[in-house]
Amino acid sequence: MSYTLDFSAVIERLPELLLAALATIGLALAGMSLATVIGVLGVVARRSRFKLLRGLVIGFVEVIRNTPFLVQIFFIFFALPQLGVRLNPTVTAIIALALNGGAYAIEIIRGGVDAIPKGQIEAGLALGLHRGQIFRHVILKPALRTVYPSLTSQFVMLTLTTSVCTSIAAYELTSVAQKIEADTFRSFEVYFSITLLYLVISSLMMGVFALISRISFNYPVK
Amino acid sequence: MASIGPNELFFLAQGLKWTLALTLIGFVGGGIFGLIVALARTAESAALRRVTTGYIAVFQGTPLLMQLFVVYYGVALIGLNIDAWLAVAIAFTLHASAFLGEIWRGGIQAVPKGQTEAAKALGLHYVSTMKDVVLPQAFKISLPATIGFLVQLIKGTSLAAIVGFVELSRAGQIVSNQTFRPLTVFAIVGLAYFLICWPLSLWGARTERRLQTATR
Numbered sequence: 001m002s003y004t005l006d007f008s009a010v011i012e013r014l015p016e017l018l019l020a021a022l023a024t025i026g027l028a029l030a031g032m033s034l035a036t037v038i039g040v041l042g043v044v045a046r047r048s049r050f051k052l053l054r055g056l057v058i059g060f061v062e063v064i065r066n067t068p069f070l071v072q073i074f075f076i077f078f079a080l081p082q083l084g085v086r087l088n089p090t091v092t093a094i095i096a097l098a099l100n101g102g103a104y105a106i107e108i109i110r111g112g113v114d115a116i117p118k119g120q121i122e123a124g125l126a127l128g129l130h131r132g133q134i135f136r137h138v139i140l141k142p143a144l145r146t147v148y149p150s151l152t153s154q155f156v157m158l159t160l161t162t163s164v165c166t167s168i169a170a171y172e173l174t175s176v177a178q179k180i181e182a183d184t185f186r187s188f189e190v191y192f193s194i195t196l197l198y199l200v201i202s203s204l205m206m207g208v209f210a211l212i213s214r215i216s217f218n219y220p221v222k
Numbered sequence: 223m224a225s226i227g228p229n230e231l232f233f234l235a236q237g238l239k240w241t242l243a244l245t246l247i248g249f250v251g252g253g254i255f256g257l258i259v260a261l262a263r264t265a266e267s268a269a270l271r272r273v274t275t276g277y278i279a280v281f282q283g284t285p286l287l288m289q290l291f292v293v294y295y296g297v298a299l300i301g302l303n304i305d306a307w308l309a310v311a312i313a314f315t316l317h318a319s320a321f322l323g324e325i326w327r328g329g330i331q332a333v334p335k336g337q338t339e340a341a342k343a344l345g346l347h348y349v350s351t352m353k354d355v356v357l358p359q360a361f362k363i364s365l366p367a368t369i370g371f372l373v374q375l376i377k378g379t380s381l382a383a384i385v386g387f388v389e390l391s392r393a394g395q396i397v398s399n400q401t402f403r404p405l406t407v408f409a410i411v412g413l414a415y416f417l418i419c420w421p422l423s424l425w426g427a428r429t430e431r432r433l434q435t436a437t438r
Binding site for chain 1 (some may be wrong): 411423
């Protein structure tokens with residue numbers, strides 16, 4: 001059997017793929033932003049005085065981190081309608097990405113917050129800052145700086161995870177590729193090409209994250 | 223609405239068996255190749271280091287789902303007529319080898335340089351230096367991350383469902399379609415994953431804490 005690679009199908013439909021790649025980036029950015037919000041709120045809730053709230057956050061983090069993303073997205077998309085909550089694929093995808101990324105973000109940011117020396121918080125109190133100010137300037141900002149590398153590499157992984165959203169037919173790169181594959185039967189060529197596209201997307205993201213880090217964390221630590 | 227009886231649960235258990243089998247193959251195969259990757263990544267030859275760095279970057283920079291697709295259709299392309307599950311197993315092995323290779327690379331480089339120098343001074347050759355001096359320490363350092371990746375791999379095998387392979391997630395999807403009870407079915411499937419992954423995660427966290435107190 002001899003098979004000749006033929007990328008013409010991919011080239012012909014490149015505009016479609018590039019548009020879908022933008023959708024993938026959009027999904028990823030939406031997921032990341034919401035995940036960061038969930039991460040910060042989750043850390044605040046984990047430090048709360050209420051035991052129940054702390055327990056809920058811990059439970060949420062453990063459940064999300066120990067079950068596959070695919071099952072989570074299936075649960076939201078197929079099981080929630082049974083409870084009367086019906087969401088379209090894109091909304092489902094964003095919620096699933098936000099919850100999944102959020103659970104990891106809580107764990108990562110908590111690590112940074114725990115690493116803040118107690119003396120720093122006491123210094124804040126001594127300077128007369130109130131609780132909100134201390135959390136924002138003395139705890140959160142340095143903590144985010146510390147965890148920035150792990151948080152952003154988690155976000156790059158979240159970007160790659162968006163490909164799983166094809167399982168509920170959300171509009172993104174993998175689902176469009178599957179459609180093109182079904183039309184052209186050029187399976188290998190299509191998947192090989194979009195694998196390269198994903199590589200470009202994740203490299204771009206790492207580059208942008210490094211740039212942001214250089215711009216916003218350029219103040220001296222000591 | 224059909225109910226979920228012993229037949230459905232048995233079908234899910236069959237799927238679970240494949241999830242565990244895929245994980246085992248991926249972890250053992252990935253462990254063997256991962257060790258080679260880690261050794262090449264820390265080798266003296268710059269060419270070897272560059273090749274393995276690229277290998278790791280490609281696997282860490284692309285979705286696991288795409289790796290599955292490319293290997294799945296790629297092996298058919300090069301004329302290998304193999305079972306679907308074997309193609310999937312190859313993909314997981316390659317994926318795991320890149321990630322474990324990177325984790326163990328970190329472990330090897332975290333072993334103090336004096337250890338290698340002392341081994342050299344004692345006249346040990348490369349194999350003995352690695353096998354008896356560096357790797358045992360490197361594995362200890364990388365144990366938490368290795369366990370973390372194992373959990374990642376167990377969850378990752380669910381993506382074989384999208385390629386059409388009937389493991390736990392795909393079995394859940396099938397049962398859900400037959401019984402129209404997605405809530406119950408996906409709760410059971412999620413619980414099964416959780417009961418496997420959670421103890422491992424706790425173990426990983428414990429070894430990490432122990433390592434931290436040991437090095438402090």
